[in-house]
Amino acid sequence: MITPYTCGGELVAGGGEGQVSAIVWAIGGSDCSAGAGIQADLQAINGLGAHGCTVITAVTAQNSVAVSQVNPVSDLVLQSQLDVLLADLPPRIIKIGLLATVSQVVMVSQWLQQLKQTSEQTGHRVPLVVYDPVAVASSGDNLVAESTLTAVTKHLLPWIDLLTPNAMEAALLAGMALQDGVLPEPVIKQLLALGVGSVLIKGGHYQLLADHCLDYWSNGDSQRYLSAPRLDTAHGHGTGCSLASAIAAIWAQGYALEDALVFARGYLQQGLAAAVSLGAGAGPVKHLGWPTDSVMLPRVGASLAELTASDELVSPVPFAPCPQRLGLYPVVDSVAWLARLLAAGVKTLQLRIKDPQSPDLRQQIAAAVALGHQYQARLFINDHWQLAIELGAYGVHLGQEDLQTADLAAIKRAGLRLGISTHGIYELLRAAQLRPSYLALGHIFATQTKQMPSQPQGLFRLAQQVQLLPNTPLVAIGGIDAERASAVMNTGVGSFAVVSAITKATVAESMIAKLQHIAGDPVAVAETNRVAGACL
Numbered sequence: 001m002i003t004p005y006t007c008g009g010e011l012v013a014g015g016g017e018g019q020v021s022a023i024v025w026a027i028g029g030s031d032c033s034a035g036a037g038i039q040a041d042l043q044a045i046n047g048l049g050a051h052g053c054t055v056i057t058a059v060t061a062q063n064s065v066a067v068s069q070v071n072p073v074s075d076l077v078l079q080s081q082l083d084v085l086l087a088d089l090p091p092r093i094i095k096i097g098l099l100a101t102v103s104q105v106v107m108v109s110q111w112l113q114q115l116k117q118t119s120e121q122t123g124h125r126v127p128l129v130v131y132d133p134v135a136v137a138s139s140g141d142n143l144v145a146e147s148t149l150t151a152v153t154k155h156l157l158p159w160i161d162l163l164t165p166n167a168m169e170a171a172l173l174a175g176m177a178l179q180d181g182v183l184p185e186p187v188i189k190q191l192l193a194l195g196v197g198s199v200l201i202k203g204g205h206y207q208l209l210a211d212h213c214l215d216y217w218s219n220g221d222s223q224r225y226l227s228a229p230r231l232d233t234a235h236g237h238g239t240g241c242s243l244a245s246a247i248a249a250i251w252a253q254g255y256a257l258e259d260a261l262v263f264a265r266g267y268l269q270q271g272l273a274a275a276v277s278l279g280a281g282a283g284p285v286k287h288l289g290w291p292t293d294s295v296m297l298p299r300v301g302a303s304l305a306e307l308t309a310s311d312e313l314v315s316p317v318p319f320a321p322c323p324q325r326l327g328l329y330p331v332v333d334s335v336a337w338l339a340r341l342l343a344a345g346v347k348t349l350q351l352r353i354k355d356p357q358s359p360d361l362r363q364q365i366a367a368a369v370a371l372g373h374q375y376q377a378r379l380f381i382n383d384h385w386q387l388a389i390e391l392g393a394y395g396v397h398l399g400q401e402d403l404q405t406a407d408l409a410a411i412k413r414a415g416l417r418l419g420i421s422t423h424g425i426y427e428l429l430r431a432a433q434l435r436p437s438y439l440a441l442g443h444i445f446a447t448q449t450k451q452m453p454s455q456p457q458g459l460f461r462l463a464q465q466v467q468l469l470p471n472t473p474l475v476a477i478g479g480i481d482a483e484r485a486s487a488v489m490n491t492g493v494g495s496f497a498v499v500s501a502i503t504k505a506t507v508a509e510s511m512i513a514k515l516q517h518i519a520g521d522p523v524a525v526a527e528t529n530r531v532a533g534a535c536l
């Protein structure tokens, strides 16, 4: 389907909902063979919809086989680029690659310190910094001296929000080795102690799971694991630069970091899968824009146990199915509202009672279930999964937090459908691994109904996720009303859920009919056609 947010089936970079506004600076070295360095950075950043500016630290002479020279620019040349850009095109994110001398490391560190402190003091957005510590090229050649790495640990790391070393670089910076098959916790701990905000250790040169590249991210409090099949390719020139720049470009556009990690890993996987020989050595990673095929995306988890457990869950028994298109999906807080909606012909609906102490909770759910059966409707119960099982509801809807405590096996055994809330691609993939009946994507627009910890996802991200999971029933929720509902459906999503569009409507019944029509409810469409026919 071609929608305003896709162009000939391709997702249009830049979000489709506004102009390119995310400026990402790439500070690093020029690679004249254009496989890595600033040249790769620019391709990744611009191809993913941000605007890349460049600050050159060194002119390298290299090709696909070897790095023959690293010619650092003078500190004056480096400083002049930083100054002129800052005066006109301030960065949302700065991606740093090659810093070629101790003096460059010290200068950039001091400059970052000042930029961060001034931004904070003046109430401006503090730019985030992603550092890919380029120490060794993929050809195996050393790019910087040991003294430069020592300066990095001393001066630069405290100003880094995300460090993206491979195993060798992590070991060099932390001063301790990584062992295959052993989680790199002590190394991460050491890097965090040196002042970085979070670390992504890439699995390309380090084996944690057989046949898989496992990337491991931690900020000390939480962890993210991303695993993708190890590709048998000799053509990975520019892998590190491309991944770090892709993360920066996506993060700069307001995606949560965990979502930037997922999309960037998919970007790299598709680039490596398509890479071909160019020159006598390692060919360059291909730059193909947003990943649009879920095969390229990693499997994800918040612990290694979860990820390895999902090895057994590659094809777990799915939850009981529900239709791809659920029609209009109102979410309401009383049996009275359910009765009104069912009478209006609504076939998918949810009882969402937020007061767990409600004395008549059981009676309300029992009455709701009875009504659902009477109208042969798909009634989901929010949160109260035990009562939903006991009282024989059609399904249960659970949020992210509920997934920690709910007995999913019991819900599955009882034959109830399961819907799960998600707020970005990381949560979406993680929840999809459980094979639920549907996945909810929210919030799409700002909502007054619920305080959301995440940012609105908007239509571009909705379309992106729909394209990646075409065979899973998906429901959009959050801030959807009669004016926005058609654009929501145009993304290809199966259905949309609403609260206030109906509960705050002046005349609920006519709003329900309008929304049913937009959602493609068969009864509503037939009724509209009948009325239109009668008018002719």
Ligand SMILES: Cc1ncc(COP(=O)(O)OP(=O)(O)O)c(N)n1
Pocket: 329, 331, 350, 352, 382, 383, 397, 398, 399, 400, 419, 420, 421, 440, 441, 442, 450, 475, 477, 497
């Ligand atoms: C269809 C649908 N999508 C999302 C939600 C939100 O559920 P949850 O994350 O559990 O938050 P609460 O509704 O419990 O506040 C939903 N209820 N329905």
Ligand SMILES: Cc1ncsc1CCOP(=O)(O)O
Pocket: 442, 443, 446, 447, 448, 449, 450, 477, 478, 479, 480, 497, 498, 499, 500, 501
């Ligand atoms: C429960 C919930 N979960 C995500 S957004 C939301 C509220 C949706 O309400 P509204 O349709 O009024 O924006």
Ligand SMILES: [Mg+2]
Pocket: 382, 383, 397, 398, 399, 402
């Ligand atoms: Mg809930």
